[in-house]
Amino acid sequence: MLQAVTEERIRVRYGETDQMGHAYYGSYLLWFEQARGAWCRDRGFTYRGLEEMGYRLPVVEAHVRYKGQVRYDDLIVVRIRLTEVRRSALRFDYEVVLPEEGRLVTEGYTVHLLVDESLRPVSVPEPLRELLFRDPNECERLA
Amino acid sequence: MLQAVTEERIRVRYGETDQMGHAYYGSYLLWFEQARGAWCRDRGFTYRGLEEMGYRLPVVEAHVRYKGQVRYDDLIVVRIRLTEVRRSALRFDYEVVLPEEGRLVTEGYTVHLLVDESLRPVSVPEPLRELLFRDPNECERLA
Amino acid sequence: MLQAVTEERIRVRYGETDQMGHAYYGSYLLWFEQARGAWCRDRGFTYRGLEEMGYRLPVVEAHVRYKGQVRYDDLIVVRIRLTEVRRSALRFDYEVVLPEEGRLVTEGYTVHLLVDESLRPVSVPEPLRELLFRDPNECERLA
Amino acid sequence: MLQAVTEERIRVRYGETDQMGHAYYGSYLLWFEQARGAWCRDRGFTYRGLEEMGYRLPVVEAHVRYKGQVRYDDLIVVRIRLTEVRRSALRFDYEVVLPEEGRLVTEGYTVHLLVDESLRPVSVPEPLRELLFRDPNECERLA
Numbered sequence: 105m106l107q108a109v110t111e112e113r114i115r116v117r118y119g120e121t122d123q124m125g126h127a128y129y130g131s132y133l134l135w136f137e138q139a140r141g142a143w144c145r146d147r148g149f150t151y152r153g154l155e156e157m158g159y160r161l162p163v164v165e166a167h168v169r170y171k172g173q174v175r176y177d178d179l180i181v182v183r184i185r186l187t188e189v190r191r192s193a194l195r196f197d198y199e200v201v202l203p204e205e206g207r208l209v210t211e212g213y214t215v216h217l218l219v220d221e222s223l224r225p226v227s228v229p230e231p232l233r234e235l236l237f238r239d240p241n242e243c244e245r246l247a
Numbered sequence: 248m249l250q251a252v253t254e255e256r257i258r259v260r261y262g263e264t265d266q267m268g269h270a271y272y273g274s275y276l277l278w279f280e281q282a283r284g285a286w287c288r289d290r291g292f293t294y295r296g297l298e299e300m301g302y303r304l305p306v307v308e309a310h311v312r313y314k315g316q317v318r319y320d321d322l323i324v325v326r327i328r329l330t331e332v333r334r335s336a337l338r339f340d341y342e343v344v345l346p347e348e349g350r351l352v353t354e355g356y357t358v359h360l361l362v363d364e365s366l367r368p369v370s371v372p373e374p375l376r377e378l379l380f381r382d383p384n385e386c387e388r389l390a
Numbered sequence: 391m392l393q394a395v396t397e398e399r400i401r402v403r404y405g406e407t408d409q410m411g412h413a414y415y416g417s418y419l420l421w422f423e424q425a426r427g428a429w430c431r432d433r434g435f436t437y438r439g440l441e442e443m444g445y446r447l448p449v450v451e452a453h454v455r456y457k458g459q460v461r462y463d464d465l466i467v468v469r470i471r472l473t474e475v476r477r478s479a480l481r482f483d484y485e486v487v488l489p490e491e492g493r494l495v496t497e498g499y500t501v502h503l504l505v506d507e508s509l510r511p512v513s514v515p516e517p518l519r520e521l522l523f524r525d526p527n528e529c530e531r532l533a
Numbered sequence: 534m535l536q537a538v539t540e541e542r543i544r545v546r547y548g549e550t551d552q553m554g555h556a557y558y559g560s561y562l563l564w565f566e567q568a569r570g571a572w573c574r575d576r577g578f579t580y581r582g583l584e585e586m587g588y589r590l591p592v593v594e595a596h597v598r599y600k601g602q603v604r605y606d607d608l609i610v611v612r613i614r615l616t617e618v619r620r621s622a623l624r625f626d627y628e629v630v631l632p633e634e635g636r637l638v639t640e641g642y643t644v645h646l647l648v649d650e651s652l653r654p655v656s657v658p659e660p661l662r663e664l665l666f667r668d669p670n671e672c673e674r675l676a
Contacts, residue, residue: 123318134559162599165599260570261580267448276419310454462552
């Protein structure tokens with residue numbers, strides 16, 4: 105069930121481009137983050153809610169492979185999957201697609217550590233594990 | 248004594264430009280913020296130190312007038328002055344100058360409220376007022 | 391007919407916050423920009439299309455009044471109106487609203503100059519003026 | 534001679550933090566970019582100059598490993614080295630260090646493709662190769 109994909113549609117902002125005429129390489133990390141938020145909502149909870157429960161998920165590793173260009177006003181789709189759950193770490197994989205052309209333009213992943221409010225690693229507790237493994241088709245996507 | 252100016256030199260980043268080929272209009276607010284940090288250091292304290300003392304200075308108003316263009320790799324100088332101190336509000340004025348051409352490219356100001364950790368406005372206390380009115384020529388600029 | 395408002399819903403990103411715990415003051419300019427893009431789409435054209443026609447609309451003035459806080463994951467609504475059309479300048483006014491609480495948290499405006507590809511000001515030509523004054527209720531909103 | 538390191542000192546901006554209280558994971562890519570600019574200057578040329586000669590160096594891969602936290606107002610040092618030059622690709626490696634504590638907080642690399650103005654890959658020409666392999670100790674660092 106790790107393979108259930110969430111898709112997040114994002115319209116590229118002008119401020120996310122640079123003078124080379126397409127999206128700046130740092131902008132993708134903001135899009136990945138937005139996709140993670142959507143991934144949670146798709147499973148009926150929010151990352152804000154996790155923080156209110158005392159958890160944080162700081163990024164410990166990020167990787168992006170830029171295969172094509174993304175331009176201002178493009179409507180991109182970020183496809184995100186949870187691909188690994190270890191004792192206190194999670195990994196998400198991403199694909200950025202231009203849906204109109206059906207073209208994959210970017211791939212990437214991020215690894216996160218589950219920590220408490222003092223930023224100390226904690227094991228993924230059972231209730232949280234249950235949230236992570238939810239089937240999005242069987243729960244209400246948060247608005 | 249409000250007129251003592253602090254100058255902060257900033258090299259424009261690629262990620263701060265957009266596809267029009269010059270700096271994105273939002274980038275200036277980051278530069279103004281960096282100049283505020285330098286303004287504090289010039290008077291022997293840091294904004295981080297203010298926060299550690301329990302204060303915050305959220306922005307309640309910002310204004311920018313873009314008169315010329317700033318490009319990638321330009322070395323700009325932000326000239327900042329404290330121009331108003333009211334009961335619990337401060338105003339800073341900014342000029343962005345291209346020093347090589349001696350050209351003023353941007354003007355702006357920000358107004359800040361002094362608040363405590365619960366974000367409630369407080370009157371500028373005397374010790375802080377003393378810091379704000381320091382003559383930078385008479386104190387050690389922090390590295 | 392200048393008063394027809396476009397509303398753009400935006401979910402606040404984590405990267406748009408700062409350590410004070412709410413949205414950084416520069417993030418609003420990105421949201422205003424996104425709202426301008428939506429304003430165009432609402433009238434059946436795109437800002438990208440304007441650029442392809444040889445026009446640019448650089449910002450010459452920006453003003454923001456921060457009246458309340460916006461936090462991570464908040465769903466904000468940016469309400470944007472065209473409030474002035476001069477020979478070669480446009481002004482947009484913005485309100486940021488938290489719809490769930492019905493609370494106005496930010497107000498602002500931007501002034502833009504219409505320029506050609508060499509960034510020289512041009513008078514708003516009649517076909518463009520026609521686009522700007524379109525009634526969004528009478529045209530197809532672009533997807 | 535690939536090992537000659539350039540160091541770039543950067544003061545962390547408030548807008549580069551997020552509500553977790555330290556630097557947002559996307560901010561590092563801006564710092565890496567600033568370090569690349571300094572790397573060029575250290576060898577007597579600028580990336581802007583390369584663009585004026587008709588070249589671009591878009592990023593095709595980026596990787597960051599976050600090992601420690603960086604906070605607002607920290608003075609970080611980005612240590613950058615050119616570690617690979619292939620036919621039309623370059624790789625830079627980065628270390629982010631907190632010099633006061635002598636602590637390595639981040640590691641990363643970026644891979645770049647050398648392209649012409651139409652963004653088509655080109656082989657690294659001999660004059661550019663000469664620039665890349667310059668010994669920074671034997672040339673004037675650009676201001």
